[in-house]
Amino acid sequence: MVTRRELLLKTVGVAVCSSLELNSFAGIKDTSLNVPSWDFLKEGDVIDVIAPSSPIDDPQERYKKIEKYFKENTPFKINIPDHLIEPTALLDEANTIWKRAKFVYDAFSSESKAIWAISGGGWGASILGELMSYPKPDKIKPIIGYSDITALHIYANEYLNFPSIHSVVLGINGDISPGYNKNGIGATLDILSGKKTEVMYELSPLNKLAASMTEVTGKIVGGNSLLVSALNGAPGLSLKTKGKFLFLESIADDPGQFSRKLMGLAYSPVIKDCLGVIFGDVIKDGGKINSPLVQSQFDYIIHRFAEQFIEDKIALKANNLFGHGAINMPLPLNTFAVVKRSGANITATISTNRV
Template sequence: MLKQILKPGDRVDIIAPASGCHPGVLKKVEALLTSWQLQSYIPENLLGDDFLFANKQEHRLEQLQKALQSPQSRAVWCLLGGYGSGKLLPELGRMIPPKTQKIFLGFSDITALHIFLQVKWGWSTIHTPSARQVALGAVTEDSSQMLHDVLFGKTHLVYENLAPLNHAAKKNAVIAAPIIGGNLHLIQASIGTSWQIDAKNKILFIEDVNERAYRIDRALEHLKQANILNQTAAILLGDFIGGKEVDGTSLVDATLKRFAETCPIPVLQLKHVGHGKVNYPLILGQPVKLQLGKHGTLDFDCSLGGTQSV
């Protein structure tokens, strides 16, 4: 069960800890949350003047800290990813964790914050499309609806037909463990930091976008040699979008297949979680049930209502 769910009238704080976007998007985000019967809080200076990021680092950090600490809001939703979240973590590490956990949403560069909140504070978070994407209709309607239903506790989420990619994943067994992870290159970037990912006895989720096969292979090899995969319970490979070679072909699937075959732990393919137009929510940091075998299933007991299978 999702540790906290939203109800009509709850407030969602919008933050931009990484890249920025056109300010006109903010009205659409506000309208989206209103349509979900939620209040929104968007800082007046959310988007500022910086050539790389949504705002100067001190402003992005302050907005992040206030959102995490605010007693008025129940959730924090990142406007978009891009680049920059990881630069806030040394200072965030000096902050006393709030007594009340928030629902925290985002993906891509926000992987850095997901890992920090799970490893350092013990929070569960939701890997999900950005507020900008949902507000602009950049993901499918069923992706948005599923996120809505999970947030309001209206669905028991089950992902079906996960493809086993190696021998260990074909065995008839069940793994009960929390999921950790997100974008492959942000996972890699955590190595050697104070917020380094800890995948011991966890299910590691990995996805990426617009990365050629050699870069994916290099990052996966780094995880191996840095012992990140030691004692990991299983690996879920989400969507790997783009990344074609200069001749227009793709070596990504072959690279992932070879990686899976060299792993002694179960590796399964989880479609429609990543950077695609279909991008379903993934609850991180809470125990799930992963059924191995020919037709794997991933069961999130986050239900107060019916079952929704994908």
């Protein structure tokens, strides 16, 4: 008698081989399925800066560092709007809801080619209602950032069906002012310029299905687990994951809190419909390494989730690549991707701008 697990393994093995034969990743042609969604930046092109979440410390000094870096190291121009950061008194938001949303809308409406968040923090989800009251932009631009910027990744990926880039924020990184992330902005600039048209990362299997899969094509969506969980079920902002991998990273949750978020997602279409789940960094306290006990608890929660709750999904781990750790590499979201296993090695090859 064939068990459900064996049937799943056989079925997925056939499906993923067939899908790649129809459209191999190497040398992708401009088909209706894999066309560029946004143009690579050229000399003189502008990147708009937004502050949709929390303020940075000493904004004027940080602006100078950003402008100096771009002038000395890139052919691009940077636009930091006047009055971008005017912290609110009680909640310490970067600005009022109306102004933060308007800066994002203006960035989509301008002649710039990309939009880069200066910081994450909190409060980003509060602008989504106001932002959705504006007409949808007709020009595709990548929004760049991570953490609380997940609110805008979901807005871009789900509400607009645009791609985006999960990456270091512009004002807090190894080149401008180190925070949790110590790496700089060079890898993200390589994507924006077209120097890199695809990125490749090694992943580790978390369950039997992942360890036995061959190749599968899809897209990657998601981000910070708190925002993915909080917006799950919201009209226009609940990720539709059919044919996609869900990416999750976490900060500031203890193991119990993180587990509850996973359980909430496990019983919803965001998990039930997805191809699989890719876990990034899961860190209890920002800027600190998890204690051995906490790390063992996170590891157990993730492995149990992969083996018992999503055994029919491809569960993968990106080790020290994405999230609130020292290294936060750029991860294109809502673009064409191939996940491939060769022996014990699994790699994800992700287009930077093709959908």
